[in-house]
Amino acid sequence: MYKITFSVITLTLLGSLQSVSAFDLGSAMNAVSGSSEKQADSSLLSMLTSQLGITSSQAAGGTAALMNKAKSSMKAKEYKQVTDASPGLKGGSDNAAMGTLSKMAAPSVAEAFKALGMESSMVDQFTPIILDYAEKEGGPAIMNLLKTAF
Numbered sequence: 001m002y003k004i005t006f007s008v009i010t011l012t013l014l015g016s017l018q019s020v021s022a023f024d025l026g027s028a029m030n031a032v033s034g035s036s037e038k039q040a041d042s043s044l045l046s047m048l049t050s051q052l053g054i055t056s057s058q059a060a061g062g063t064a065a066l067m068n069k070a071k072s073s074m075k076a077k078e079y080k081q082v083t084d085a086s087p088g089l090k091g092g093s094d095n096a097a098m099g100t101l102s103k104m105a106a107p108s109v110a111e112a113f114k115a116l117g118m119e120s121s122m123v124d125q126f127t128p129i130i131l132d133y134a135e136k137e138g139g140p141a142i143m144n145l146l147k148t149a150f
Helices: 002-021 025-052 056-073 076-085 087-094 096-101 109-115 120-138 140-149
Strands: none
Touching: 025 056, 025 087, 025 120, 056 076, 056 109, 056 120, 056 140, 076 087, 076 120, 076 140, 087 120, 109 120, 120 140
């Protein structure tokens, strides 16, 4: 009886260890990293929606349009510096609004804003908010890289 109980306990412990080893620290770090990016992205979107009176889709799409313009104007290394330092700027091209816009043939920022239901003059209102966000997140050097690209 003792041997059977010992065997059952041993097998149970081995099964538990197997499920513990299934835990992947890398996956956990990616999940935490992704959530901090979403928080940063959410912070920027909140600033834009509250200051400009626009929807979150318009904020995300407008940011993505400006960041796509910046990306095409910058060296890859510079763009990576900006998005690494200001994670909220990285997620812009992932959103649904930009998915729709990307089907258009390389829209200008003004065309993208119009497609999102905003006047092209809103670009001038987005820019300082995004630059302020970039400076707070990454410092003056990051803000200047982005300012040059806009």
